[in-house]
Structure formats: C-alpha cells, structure tokens
Amino acid sequence: DGGITQSPKYLFRKEGQNVTLSCEQNLNHDAMYWYRQDPGQGLRLIYYSQIVNDFQKGDIAEGYSVSREKKESFPLTVTSAQKNPTAFYLCASSPGVGDYEQYFGPGTRLTVT
C-alpha cells in the first residue's frame, strides 16, 4: 500500500534535548512538508521540500531543522532552541508544490517536559 508513515506516534523528551521525527513516503512524490498543529491554530508550515537536497523555510522554521537526502524521506529535528516544542506534528507529501492534493501521515505527538 502506498502512503506516508510517521514514527513514533507519541514521543516524550526532556527539555534541552534535540529530537528527530521520522517521515517516509512511498508515493514517489517530489514535494514533502512538515506542519505543526496546536489547538485552535490550524496547520502551520515549518519546512517544505520540492526536490531532493533542497528545502525551504515555512512560516515557523525557527528552532527546527530538516534534511532531504532521499526522495522518500524528510526527517524533522526539533532542537532545544524551539521554545514551545510540545505539539502535534504532521508530515505530508504531494506530486509537486502548488495545486496538488497533499497526502498526510498519521502524525507524531511530541511532549517536552
């Protein structure tokens, strides 16, 4: 089955630690995205990538980093510089950026204490 996988579903970390969230897709999509979801604020774009080895900052990139070494993988690192990292993180992919349907993964709920 084609789709997007995110792991783990729940993640707990201590303040001051970096943590990496996994996102893998087997849809052969060029574009991949990371969104953060907080209650009442919708989906906010962190980073996106249109092609391997290239990515752009979204609206809330501070405190996050990404890499795109393979077409199917787009991991997100939440660094200790992110002031409020506790949130629900969603990864998505689409054939290209723009007027294409985005396919979302099941999400990772990160809790930092």
Next chain:
Amino acid sequence: QQPVQSPQAVILREGEDAVINCSSSKALYSVHWYRQKHGEAPVFLMILLKGGEQKGHEKISASFNEKKQQSSLYLTASQLSYSGTYFCGTEENQGGKLIFGQGTELSVKP
C-alpha cells in the same frame, strides 16, 4: 497571511445544511479544502483554482470568488460522518506553499 474561516464551530442535526467560509486579504491562485477527524490526519476534499477549475470529490460542493478572495464549502444533507474540523488552505501564486486557516469544527448530531 493566514486566511480567516467562519464560523469557528457549528453544530448540526443530521440532514441539515452548512456553509463554511474562508476569506483572505491577499489575491489567491487557489483554495484547498481538507477535513480532519479527531486524532487523525487531514484528508483532501477539493481544490478550487483561479479561472474556475475544480479538482476533488464530486459530492463536495464549493465556490471560489476570485475578486473577493473568498471560498465557501457547502455541506448539504449532512451525515454523522461529516463531523470533524474543516481547514481551508490558500495558495497566493501557482506553485506556492499553502497557508491554512484556523479551522472550523463541525459536529453533526443524530
């Protein structure tokens, strides 16, 4: 600039109709609609493009007023399965990133 959705929440009885609006202060190339059930990933509903083209589910009805930078999603004869949070995403330029609204929570009761 985040689009503004209205209403923020709506409660319906099965069979009733609802309209969800999405408004932007910027000129738009397209508007996308997604539905998210609690604890699940958002699911694509449709895309409305400048010029009138639409892509998406035939049973979903929506409009896009390019001059007013507004889109409306029409949910008719609602079913229990329509419950969830509806998000619009706006694209200012072709090939640009999506900016999502804050969401509209729809609850359909028996």
